[in-house]
Amino acid sequence: MKLLTVIGARPQFIKAATVSRVVSERDDIREVIVHTGQHYDVNMSDIFFDQLSIPRPDHHLGVGGGSHGAMTGRMLEALEIVMSGENPDLVLVYGDTNSTLAGALAAVKLHIPVAHVEAGLRSFNRRMPEEMNRILTDHASDLLFAPTETAMANLRNEGLGDGRARMVGDVMYDASLFYREKARAPDWAGVMRLDERDFILATVHRAENADNPVRLQDILRGLASAGLPVVLPLHPRTRDRIATMDIAIPDGVHVVDPVGYLEMVWLEAHCRLVATDSGGVQKEAYFFGKPCVTLREETEWVELVEAGWNTLTGANPEAIRAAVNAAHAPATAMALYGDGDAAERVLAGILE
Numbered sequence: 001m002k003l004l005t006v007i008g009a010r011p012q013f014i015k016a017a018t019v020s021r022v023v024s025e026r027d028d029i030r031e032v033i034v035h036t037g038q039h040y041d042v043n044m045s046d047i048f049f050d051q052l053s054i055p056r057p058d059h060h061l062g063v064g065g066g067s068h069g070a071m072t073g074r075m076l077e078a079l080e081i082v083m084s085g086e087n088p089d090l091v092l093v094y095g096d097t098n099s100t101l102a103g104a105l106a107a108v109k110l111h112i113p114v115a116h117v118e119a120g121l122r123s124f125n126r127r128m129p130e131e132m133n134r135i136l137t138d139h140a141s142d143l144l145f146a147p148t149e150t151a152m153a154n155l156r157n158e159g160l161g162d163g164r165a166r167m168v169g170d171v172m173y174d175a176s177l178f179y180r181e182k183a184r185a186p187d188w189a190g191v192m193r194l195d196e197r198d199f200i201l202a203t204v205h206r207a208e209n210a211d212n213p214v215r216l217q218d219i220l221r222g223l224a225s226a227g228l229p230v231v232l233p234l235h236p237r238t239r240d241r242i243a244t245m246d247i248a249i250p251d252g253v254h255v256v257d258p259v260g261y262l263e264m265v266w267l268e269a270h271c272r273l274v275a276t277d278s279g280g281v282q283k284e285a286y287f288f289g290k291p292c293v294t295l296r297e298e299t300e301w302v303e304l305v306e307a308g309w310n311t312l313t314g315a316n317p318e319a320i321r322a323a324v325n326a327a328h329a330p331a332t333a334m335a336l337y338g339d340g341d342a343a344e345r346v347l348a349g350i351l352e
């Protein structure tokens, strides 16, 4: 069997690493990896291939930057050429980025079956680019691998709950189990004495926050007002907006470059709490037993809010300060994201 995997953005490298590892153990499956180029800085792309031992991409499309339509369109055109040449039995896509949608669309138009890992997530906010990517990808796919029961229910509600959908758990949970022993401190952690201090680990990159100067300034102000040092590995998008929109970095907020996955896991394991608008980082906070303050009005990972691990604050500085001060890990942790064998279940679903 020949699988063709389409990846392009940071979280997809982490998700695909777990599935690629189990696939590589099989002699009867060949995986062709296509990198769209959506993320291209060394610390947004190459570092994950190195740290997570992901095979080098067989094809690199070099499509990064630009508007949503231009980026997705250029990927679609290039992917069609690659898929026509490779003629795979199945195309595998992950998550909800423009690379995901382009991969699913290119395959379905060539009548190649598509499998979507992390299917069924919904924020019910149709202004989010990711929401349209998810909905369209799910409806174009032949196999839907859902990470949670909530995602399964969402698929059923859209008429997609038939034989093509199955709950497998979350491949990011698998990754957190596999790599937690390999976690390592960033070079600068010693200078900042992070292993002996309480700190907030924060990330901000979601378009609704990064592109809105009022929200972005409010978030930074709210985080700083809680009185704990804030470590902010900053996505290049947000770094660019801070410079061009003249946003002030308050005292106590330490901006650093994006870190590798092994360093990120170390920071998640050592912080007091996480504040983020990232999808993946919300869950990783829980995997490492840390409460999370989510800098959005809604989340796809509702079970964490219901279980008391996650508080939604939007960009309101007072709400952020109050949530940070009140944050604590609930006494009980449940298995919300499967048994740590999601990648094996994805492979079993494909083979079946």
Ligand code: UD1
Pocket: 009, 010, 011, 038, 039, 040, 041, 042, 044, 045, 065, 066, 096, 097, 098, 099, 129, 130, 205, 206, 207, 235, 236, 237, 240, 279
């Ligand atoms: C994308 C995904 C988002 C995901 C995020 C993960 C879409 C619509 N969005 O958002 O769902 O949560 O990736 O991080 O697909 N840039 C660089 N270097 C890079 C990558 C990006 O400088 O290596 C800058 C460029 O100015 C680029 C901007 O960041 O235009 C935005 O990048 P893009 O991939 O369009 O969106 P993300 O915000 O990264």
Ligand code: UDP
Pocket: 010, 011, 014, 203, 205, 233, 234, 257, 258, 259, 260, 261, 262, 264, 265, 277, 278, 279, 280, 281, 284
């Ligand atoms: N991540 C990382 N380095 C960073 C920030 C995030 O390795 O500086 C990892 C994080 O641990 C998680 C993934 O990137 O596994 C989340 O990606 P991101 O927040 O970019 O996207 P989202 O999950 O919101 O789509």
